[in-house]
Amino acid sequence: MRSLIRTNRDIRVDFFRGFALYCIFVGHIPDHAFWVATIQVLGPSDSTETFIFLAGYSAAIAYGRSLDRFGWGYAATAVLLRVWTLYVVHIFMFVAFVAQVSWSAARFANPAYIDEINIGAFLEEPHIAVLDALSLRFQPAFMDILPLYIVVLLLFALVLPLLRRPLALLGVSGGLYLLVRLTRFNLPTAQGEWFFNPLAWQFLFMLGATVAAMPERGRALLRRAEPALLPLTVAIAIAGLFISAVWRLPFVYNTIPEPLAALIYTGIDKSGLHPVRLAHFLALAHLAQRLVRPGAAWLLSWWAQPFTLPGQHGLVVFALGVFLSFLGRLVMQEWNASIATQAVIAAVGWSVCVAVSALQAWYDSVGKGSAGKGGRDASSHTPLDVMPRPASGQS
Numbered sequence: 001m002r003s004l005i006r007t008n009r010d011i012r013v014d015f016f017r018g019f020a021l022y023c024i025f026v027g028h029i030p031d032h033a034f035w036v037a038t039i040q041v042l043g044p045s046d047s048t049e050t051f052i053f054l055a056g057y058s059a060a061i062a063y064g065r066s067l068d069r070f071g072w073g074y075a076a077t078a079v080l081l082r083v084w085t086l087y088v089v090h091i092f093m094f095v096a097f098v099a100q101v102s103w104s105a106a107r108f109a110n111p112a113y114i115d116e117i118n119i120g121a122f123l124e125e126p127h128i129a130v131l132d133a134l135s136l137r138f139q140p141a142f143m144d145i146l147p148l149y150i151v152v153l154l155l156f157a158l159v160l161p162l163l164r165r166p167l168a169l170l171g172v173s174g175g176l177y178l179l180v181r182l183t184r185f186n187l188p189t190a191q192g193e194w195f196f197n198p199l200a201w202q203f204l205f206m207l208g209a210t211v212a213a214m215p216e217r218g219r220a221l222l223r224r225a226e227p228a229l230l231p232l233t234v235a236i237a238i239a240g241l242f243i244s245a246v247w248r249l250p251f252v253y254n255t256i257p258e259p260l261a262a263l264i265y266t267g268i269d270k271s272g273l274h275p276v277r278l279a280h281f282l283a284l285a286h287l288a289q290r291l292v293r294p295g296a297a298w299l300l301s302w303w304a305q306p307f308t309l310p311g312q313h314g315l316v317v318f319a320l321g322v323f324l325s326f327l328g329r330l331v332m333q334e335w336n337a338s339i340a341t342q343a344v345i346a347a348v349g350w351s352v353c354v355a356v357s358a359l360q361a362w363y364d365s366v367g368k369g370s371a372g373k374g375g376r377d378a379s380s381h382t383p384l385d386v387m388p389r390p391a392s393g394q395s
Helices: 011-027 033-037 047-070 072-107 112-117 120-124 126-134 145-164 166-183 198-213 216-224 226-248 258-267 275-291 305-311 314-334 339-372
Strands: none
Touching: 011 033, 011 047, 011 275, 011 305, 011 314, 011 339, 033 339, 047 072, 047 145, 047 198, 047 275, 072 112, 072 120, 072 126, 072 145, 072 314, 112 120, 120 126, 145 166, 145 198, 166 198, 198 275, 216 226, 226 258, 226 275, 305 314, 305 339, 314 339
16 A cells, blocks of 8 residues: 555645544544544544645645746636536535435435435425535535535635735735624525535635745744744643533533533534634644654554545545445444444445545556556546646645
8 A cells, every 4th residue: 555655745734634534434424433533522623624724735735836837827727627626526426425315215214314414405396406506505414515625726716826925815815714704704505504604714725825835934933933832732722622521521511600611512613613613723733743744654654554545535535435424324323333333334434435545546656657658647537637736746
């Protein structure tokens, strides 16, 4: 497996993205005991923040090179081609997921699947709901991350020229975030509002892009601020553990004053990327980059490879994980929900994701090898990679 991992990049990004995808896979299975080994147990932020931040970091590397070499028009076109790929994948996933849930509800005579996944409106009025789905206004549960990513990338295409002016990029993005937080403005759906407000979450994406595009002078300033930042981030991380305990442990909730407990329990929203969630994630990210140095040998160890490799093929792993999560739910609810069964579900499901990412890595490497020998680059025709990308960029 190690030979399939591309090492001409920041492997830390791949590892943490792969682990975030694993957490999303497990987190989409209701009542799965292994959630205690996911990012969400650390505090108010979870794997979604990790995924979006690293997407921005990766986008700045990949499209920043195109911007420098060919200009805004070419780089923006590359972003739009990626958006088109994501859109096509999302529509395919939507149709397949609706079919999976509908079959399960009929097979096990359990209409709760339809209600909980929120596809009842689609089955009642498919001629209307399909138009809403095509316009991203109809989003079943667990199918809202790719629409978020699509809108954020569209915004990124507009602000690409600011990538070489990080402070201006942060100013524009941060201003939009504050405006959305103050006005609570959100994009509409057929049945309400987007669960992940893209106009708020774009700020985290742009933060990731800013970190990747930051000039050396900015990095030097951060290094000088390190003595003050470290105790602050540690304090925020500890506070995050306390918030997690209030959310999940009744006896902790009952030990603090009711107004404070209620504020912590209901006031830290995910939809609009609450500042507490944002601060907690940034604290964890800062600690992670201090603890894990670039090129750390363990990132290619036998136990890290099952996360690092899927992290390099995030789109196919995310799409596959959505279907496997619902399949795992079926096994737990219709057959057996013992800890042993849950362990098998997690192990087998993630093994499938690793195997598929290994297959794609092998296919890509063979195709690029053929192209290097004058042959046809087969990898350029895979539907998950139809946009030109620098060889050393993140995907």
